[in-house]
Amino acid sequence: MDEEYDVIVLGTGLKECILSGLLSVDGLKVLHMDRNDYYGGESTSLNLVQLWKRFRGDEKPPETLGSTKDYNVDMVPKFMMANGALVRVLIHTSVAKYLNFKAVDGSFVYNKGKIYKVPATDVEALKSTLMGLFEKRRARKLFIYVQDYDENDPKSHEGLDLNKVTTREVFAKYGLDDNTVDFIGHALALHTNDDYLDKPAIDTVKRMKLYADSLARFQGGSPYIYPQYGLGELPQGFARLSAVYGGTYMLNKPECKVEFDQNGKAYGVTSEGETAKCKKVVCDPSYLPDKVKKVGRVTRAICIMSHPITDTNNSDSVQIILPQKQLGRKSDMYVFCCSYSHNIAPEGKYIAFVSTEAETDRPEVELKPGMDLLGPVDETFFDIYDRYEPVNNSQKDSCFISTSYDATTHFESTVQDVLSMYRKITGKELDLSVDLSAASAAAEE
Amino acid sequence: MATIGNNNINAKLVLLGDMGAGKSSLVLRFVKGQFLEFQESTIGAAFFSQTLALNDATVKFEIWDTAGQERYHSLAPMYYRGAAAAIIVYDITSKDSFEKAKKWVLELQKQGNPSMVTALAGNKADLEDKRKVTLEEARAYADENGLFFMETSAKTAVNVNDIFYEIARRLPRAQPAQNPAGMVLSNTPAEQSKASACCS
Ligand SMILES: Nc1nc2c(ncn2[C@@H]2O[C@H](COP(=O)(O)OP(=O)(O)O)[C@@H](O)[C@H]2O)c(=O)[nH]1
Ligand SMILES: [Mg+2]
Numbered sequence: 001m002d003e004e005y006d007v008i009v010l011g012t013g014l015k016e017c018i019l020s021g022l023l024s025v026d027g028l029k030v031l032h033m034d035r036n037d038y039y040g041g042e043s044t045s046l047n048l049v050q051l052w053k054r055f056r057g058d059e060k061p062p063e064t065l066g067s068t069k070d071y072n073v074d075m076v077p078k079f080m081m082a083n084g085a086l087v088r089v090l091i092h093t094s095v096a097k098y099l100n101f102k103a104v105d106g107s108f109v110y111n112k113g114k115i116y117k118v119p120a121t122d123v124e125a126l127k128s129t130l131m132g133l134f135e136k137r138r139a140r141k142l143f144i145y146v147q148d149y150d151e152n153d154p155k156s157h158e159g160l161d162l163n164k165v166t167t168r169e170v171f172a173k174y175g176l177d178d179n180t181v182d183f184i185g186h187a188l189a190l191h192t193n194d195d196y197l198d199k200p201a202i203d204t205v206k207r208m209k210l211y212a213d214s215l216a217r218f219q220g221g222s223p224y225i226y227p228q229y230g231l232g233e234l235p236q237g238f239a240r241l242s243a244v245y246g247g248t249y250m251l252n253k254p255e256c257k258v259e260f261d262q263n264g265k266a267y268g269v270t271s272e273g274e275t276a277k278c279k280k281v282v283c284d285p286s287y288l289p290d291k292v293k294k295v296g297r298v299t300r301a302i303c304i305m306s307h308p309i310t311d312t313n314n315s316d317s318v319q320i321i322l323p324q325k326q327l328g329r330k331s332d333m334y335v336f337c338c339s340y341s342h343n344i345a346p347e348g349k350y351i352a353f354v355s356t357e358a359e360t361d362r363p364e365v366e367l368k369p370g371m372d373l374l375g376p377v378d379e380t381f382f383d384i385y386d387r388y389e390p391v392n393n394s395q396k397d398s399c400f401i402s403t404s405y406d407a408t409t410h411f412e413s414t415v416q417d418v419l420s421m422y423r424k425i426t427g428k429e430l431d432l433s434v435d436l437s438a439a440s441a442a443a444e445e
Numbered sequence: 446m447a448t449i450g451n452n453n454i455n456a457k458l459v460l461l462g463d464m465g466a467g468k469s470s471l472v473l474r475f476v477k478g479q480f481l482e483f484q485e486s487t488i489g490a491a492f493f494s495q496t497l498a499l500n501d502a503t504v505k506f507e508i509w510d511t512a513g514q515e516r517y518h519s520l521a522p523m524y525y526r527g528a529a530a531a532i533i534v535y536d537i538t539s540k541d542s543f544e545k546a547k548k549w550v551l552e553l554q555k556q557g558n559p560s561m562v563t564a565l566a567g568n569k570a571d572l573e574d575k576r577k578v579t580l581e582e583a584r585a586y587a588d589e590n591g592l593f594f595m596e597t598s599a600k601t602a603v604n605v606n607d608i609f610y611e612i613a614r615r616l617p618r619a620q621p622a623q624n625p626a627g628m629v630l631s632n633t634p635a636e637q638s639k640a641s642a643c644c645s
Contacts, residue, residue, distance in 0.1 A: 240512055
């Protein structure tokens with residue numbers, strides 16, 4: 001251990017593993033440690049026995065649930081946008097070849113107590129029962145505008161400079177009502193609050209395009225994909241990438257204490273009496289608790305069920321977004337459901353998550369609108385965890401700390417954090433543009 | 446998993462065992478016909494493919510090497526997930542490496558892909574004068590645990606091709622119907638994705 005490294009990474013959560021992989025590929029000498037004896041940190045996947053140990057202490061899982069090893073229950077469940085940044089990172093790094101993915105069946109949005117398939121194209125807008133007859137036509141016009149919009153072709157801009165005009169103004173131009181704005185902003189553009197309405201419309205238009213392009217990619221019922229055997233496979237895949245490019249891996253290392261010189265600059269990490277030296281430290285918030293602040297809490301329910309979620313056309317895997325306004329809340333609520341079809345539960349079993357940014361101390365009450373959509377459940381685990389953000393100055397202390405995982409059930413915010421950390425650590429952008437058009441899928445032969 | 450079509454079998458094969466037992470050397474010998482005395486791990490190389498033609502089938506092995514993650518006992522379970530075959534390697538001059546190999550056998554049994562073909566390789570068979578693990582001891586252990594066993598030498602090439610061919614012969618020809626196959630994300634042009642609009 002007493003060697004010198006360019007970077008020591010602490011924690012094997014997804015964000016840390018992606019960074020470790022990217023930095024090793026860049027030729028940096030990386031040492032990656034975790035205090036746990038398993039990969040994934042907070043973003044690991046648990047089998048039934050581990051799940052019970054975590055939430056029920058000494059109790060044993062009932063035999064009716066089947067074999068423990070058939071379960072891979074994500075602790076931070078998220079779906080991946082088929083054309084999104086994470087998929088580009090996977091292809092860019094070739095980590096994609098270590099894993100198998102499958103499309104997610106359904107993408108729904110909650111509106112006035114009911115759920116609807118999220119319409120994302122002009123054709124779907126006309127078919128959708130989410131909007132009234134005239135509203136459909138207005139939404140259709142917006143979708144056509146978005147589909148035809150090309151940043152480099154001024155003709156397609158129809159006189160709007162989307163870098164200046166706000167999203168609110170664009171929606172107003174098409175005369176959309178509040179309900180439509182709600183589902184477009186939250187279930188399609190995946191904004192987590194309403195700030196985007198007063199920001200330049202370009203971001204929202206790009207997000208709508210990403211959704212529609214991702215949806216078109218697999219002709220499935222949703223724009224999302226998800227790895228077989230659960231998300232726990234992702235950090236492991238990136239860790240392998242890092243190792244293949246020379247990264248050193250040590251699990252089960254207690255303490256992992258970051259050492260600072262008299263100027264407050266990190267120079268190494270001590271574990272079991274040995275100090276490994278380094279120029280930079282990359283870690284999750286739990287390894288440097290003095291350099292992060294609490295910014296919120298995620299409240300969630302993990303449910304085991306024996307049926308798909310009601311009214312989702314028997315989807316084996318599905319996301320439902322419940323926009324804040326629909327619930328009279330400050331933050332959206334998310335429902336994630338996956339099953340045997342992605343090898344995360346035995347045949348006939350479904351794992352559902354309901355999650356949101358906590359606004360109270362009572363998950364049972366707060367999560368009710370999402371829970372009510374599920375139908376009967378076999379088992380439920382409630383949980384609240386704190387979210388942290390770094391408050392340090394990386395220039396001064398050479399520490400690069402990730403932000404805790406949020407309540408969203410998709411990866412867009414996660415990857416943005418990784419890309420921005422990569423920028424800070426290396427001083428350069430990760431160039432994913434080459435893979436933009438190439439990203440597609442081939443059937444396994 | 447091994448997947449087949451027209452007698453073409455694709456099989457993921459993983460190597461397990463203690464650091465220094467000769468896993469990378471066995472792969473290098475099998476895939477490239479080479480042996481390096483002071484084999485340093487090659488940056489960026491931990492994934493090889495090699496096709497074997499048998500009488501009744503063509504087997505394409507996708508061979509995964511550990512990328513050194515075994516060094517501090519940090520091999521990720523996804524490494525052997527879905528493997529159709531595993532070669533557990535020990536060094537006949539090291540008792541320790543034989544004990545490690547037994548741990549890997551247990552781990553794979555626990556992991557439980559009952560159709561996985563598992564081989565035990567006693568490597569460095571050329572170092573007879575330094576032998577610490579007897580042939581009989583290893584064979585008895587292999588028999589007890591339903592493994593097939595060979596002593597190999599990456600250095601002299603003894604039994605190296607043989608062990609891979611024997612695995613190929615033992616791979617199940619007819620695979621049980623699997624949970625619908627997933628897709629592998631790749632850089633292929635978009636047209637191909639239509640074929641894989643799979644999945645439910
Ligand atoms: N004499 C002898 N040396 C070997 C043999 N196989 C590997 N080695 C040497 O053992 C060392 C470790 O081999 P390596 O393939 O890197 O082991 P790994 O850590 O299991 O991948 C290297 O110095 C090899 O040259 C063999 O069959 N005979
Ligand atoms: Mg090796």
